[in-house]
Amino acid sequence: MRTLITGGAGFIGSHLCERFLAEGHAVVCVDNFITGRPDNVRHLVDNPKFRVIVHDVSRPLHVDGLLDNVLHFASPASPVDYQKSPIQTLKVGSLGTHVALGIAKAHGARYLIASTSEVYGDPEVHPQTEDYWGHVNPVGERSMYDESKRFAEAMTMAYHREHNVQTHIVRIFNTFGERMRLDDGRVLPNFVGQAFRGEPLTVYGDGSQTRSFCYVSDLVDGIYRLLHSDYHLPVNLGNPGEMTILEFAEEILRLTGSHSRIVHRPLPADDPKQRKPDISLARRLLGWEPQVSREEGLRRTIEHYKKKLGK
Numbered sequence: 001m002r003t004l005i006t007g008g009a010g011f012i013g014s015h016l017c018e019r020f021l022a023e024g025h026a027v028v029c030v031d032n033f034i035t036g037r038p039d040n041v042r043h044l045v046d047n048p049k050f051r052v053i054v055h056d057v058s059r060p061l062h063v064d065g066l067l068d069n070v071l072h073f074a075s076p077a078s079p080v081d082y083q084k085s086p087i088q089t090l091k092v093g094s095l096g097t098h099v100a101l102g103i104a105k106a107h108g109a110r111y112l113i114a115s116t117s118e119v120y121g122d123p124e125v126h127p128q129t130e131d132y133w134g135h136v137n138p139v140g141e142r143s144m145y146d147e148s149k150r151f152a153e154a155m156t157m158a159y160h161r162e163h164n165v166q167t168h169i170v171r172i173f174n175t176f177g178e179r180m181r182l183d184d185g186r187v188l189p190n191f192v193g194q195a196f197r198g199e200p201l202t203v204y205g206d207g208s209q210t211r212s213f214c215y216v217s218d219l220v221d222g223i224y225r226l227l228h229s230d231y232h233l234p235v236n237l238g239n240p241g242e243m244t245i246l247e248f249a250e251e252i253l254r255l256t257g258s259h260s261r262i263v264h265r266p267l268p269a270d271d272p273k274q275r276k277p278d279i280s281l282a283r284r285l286l287g288w289e290p291q292v293s294r295e296e297g298l299r300r301t302i303e304h305y306k307k308k309l310g311k
């Protein structure tokens, strides 16, 4: 088996590369390092079954040889990253998705796209089920990400319906783990970085907004199962354990042993108030549910950061 992973040098992509190599696949990682790092896949480069192509997937790409699977994960993913590169984000969700689907079609490969819980916007339905169409501001400060993913889902379904490509769509809810960049602006690396530096933890608003956090190995397992299923409509993957951001800050302080304070800052525009996946479909379809508790996942992630920072 040979699998192409766009965004393979990113946080989730690098874990996917590891998993597919472990399953015996040859893996082609395509990345332009806009938010990913060579470091994330350095431990894989001596494996003869692993190849990196440095390329912007929003531009045409031809891949020689057979391909069984195409996983399209390339996209800036944190608000800090996608707001810094709004046009690149829209391009990789539209042109990049078109390129990746074209490769899958040409090779007769299965295709899976990383979509996001952000397609639900600031949801009026809680928890979010796949049949909810969302509440997205199409011109807001997150629109470059939310709308590019919504377009990507539409393009994926069009390739399935018109060209019969075996496509899959995963709507990923907040996922965390080793190799997230400490400066990527997402809540977990923010809090951990601040806790380690002894700085106050920044909570936006009063911290009553909720999130649910899934450990990366669970997500990767769900993706692997979905890719091999015959289901083509979107599937939520995430951990339904919900907590407020304030509770999360307190948990990070406890697990890092930090004495940092918590400070409050104004809530950014269009910040969703609630986020929790309904994973009934994934349970039924894939026999999947998270296995690693949030606390265990956090311990592993904090340990990784400690080693990295020599703490």
Ligand SMILES: NC(=O)c1ccc[n+]([C@@H]2O[C@H](COP(=O)([O-])OP(=O)(O)OC[C@H]3O[C@@H](n4cnc5c(N)ncnc54)[C@H](O)[C@@H]3O)[C@@H](O)[C@H]2O)c1
Binding pocket: 006, 007, 008, 009, 010, 011, 012, 013, 030, 031, 032, 033, 034, 035, 036, 037, 055, 056, 057, 058, 072, 073, 074, 075, 076, 077, 078, 081, 092, 096, 114, 115, 116, 117, 171, 172, 173, 174, 175, 176
């Ligand atoms: N981490 C999460 O909680 C989460 C939640 C929902 C969806 N997702 C989706 O999962 C995917 C991976 O997210 P992540 O958290 O690993 O982010 P990440 O930023 O660590 O990884 C994204 C990777 O894509 C690469 N990339 C971006 N644009 C590219 C382009 N034009 N050509 C080639 N490579 C490009 C980046 O360099 C990076 O390596 C993204 O599509 C994201 O939208 C992630």
